[in-house]
Amino acid sequence: MDKVKVLDKTFKVSISEAEIQQRIKEIATQMNKDLEGKAPLFVCILNGAFMFASDLFKQITVEDASITFFRLSSYVGTKSTGKIKLIMGFTEDLKDRTVVVLEDIVDTGITMQNTIEQIEGHNPKEIYIATLIHKPEACKVPLKLDYIGFDVPNKFIVGYGLDYDLMGRNLPEIYTLDEDEK
Ligand code: 5GP
Ligand code: MG
Numbered sequence: 001m002d003k004v005k006v007l008d009k010t011f012k013v014s015i016s017e018a019e020i021q022q023r024i025k026e027i028a029t030q031m032n033k034d035l036e037g038k039a040p041l042f043v044c045i046l047n048g049a050f051m052f053a054s055d056l057f058k059q060i061t062v063e064d065a066s067i068t069f070f071r072l073s074s075y076v077g078t079k080s081t082g083k084i085k086l087i088m089g090f091t092e093d094l095k096d097r098t099v100v101v102l103e104d105i106v107d108t109g110i111t112m113q114n115t116i117e118q119i120e121g122h123n124p125k126e127i128y129i130a131t132l133i134h135k136p137e138a139c140k141v142p143l144k145l146d147y148i149g150f151d152v153p154n155k156f157i158v159g160y161g162l163d164y165d166l167m168g169r170n171l172p173e174i175y176t177l178d179e180d181e182k
Contacts, residue, residue, distance in 0.1 A: 004175055006158055006168040011175035015150055020132075020160060020174065021055065023149045027130065028059035030147065031100070034128070038098040039064035043090070045115060046071040048104035051161035051169070052132040052149075056102065068092050070118075072111055094122035104161050105133040109141040116143075133157065133174070152176075 004011050040062065044053035046069050057067055068090050099119055106112050112129065119127055130147035137154040158164045159171030168175070 001173070003178070004159075004168070004171065006164045006175075009164060010178040010180075011158055011164075011168075012178050013173050014152070014157065014176040015160075015174040017172040020149070020172075024052070024055050024132075025059060027147050027149065028056055031056075031128075031130075032059075032061050034146075035060075035062045035065070035098065035100070038062070040066075040098045040100050040128075041092060041094065042067040042100045042102055043119065044069050045101065045103045045111075047169070048161045048163070049102050049132070052104055053102045056130075070115065072115065094119065094124045096123070096125045098126050098128070099124045100128045100130060103129070103131040105135070105157070106131045106143065106145065107135050107138045109139045109143045112143055113141045132160070133162075150174075 002013055004013075040060075042053065042057060042060070042065065044050060044067060053067065057065075070090055101112070101115060101119065103112060103115075112131070116127060116129070128146045129144065131145055132149035134145060134148045134151050135154050136151055153176075156164070156177040157174055158168035158177075159174045161169050162174070163169045
């Protein structure tokens with residue numbers, strides 16, 4: 001599908017399903033080297049990262065890898081509200097663990113910075129950050145992103161876990177808001 005309508009807006013395909021899957025395979029291969037012997041705990045940031053986390057985690061082969069979930073909410077409509085609400089924290093003991101944060105998208109970076117601060121409070125040994133999508137032009141805070149799937153322009157996207165007002169998460173490709181529409 002080249003174009004999709006999600007609620008009132010039209011989106012054009014920008015990253016195909018095959019490109020996403022290929023890139024995830026490459027990231028997993030790199031992680032399997034970097035994380036060997038570290039018994040990493042993956043932390044999937046809900047809701048958006050669930051699809052990325054699922055496809056990636058299936059390809060992680062390092063011994064004693066586990067996954068948990070952390071839920072934050074920051075967006076209303078297509079603009080960031082700048083407010084981050086913690087909806088669900090975790091119960092796992094992170095002390096001295098290697099933690100790998102899995103995020104769908106780093107836009108301004110504020111959500112990620114907030115997430116990292118919260119995780120650091122649990123005294124992990126080290127934190128790796130993986131994001132499927134990065135918007136370099138939108139980034140407002142310094143972040144060390146260890147794994148980036150794709151750099152994209154500063155435009156609103158949907159699909160592959162990312163929503164527009166809760167819709168569009170089920171699309172297997174990533175779509176960008178059509179230029180002709182605002
Ligand atoms: P940040 O705090 O980096 O500005 O925003 C991070 C969160 O905002 C992401 O986890 C994601 O949920 C949401 N977000 C940012 N940009 C987009 C976008 O283009 N499309 C969608 N659907 N969500 C976005
Ligand atoms: Mg997210």
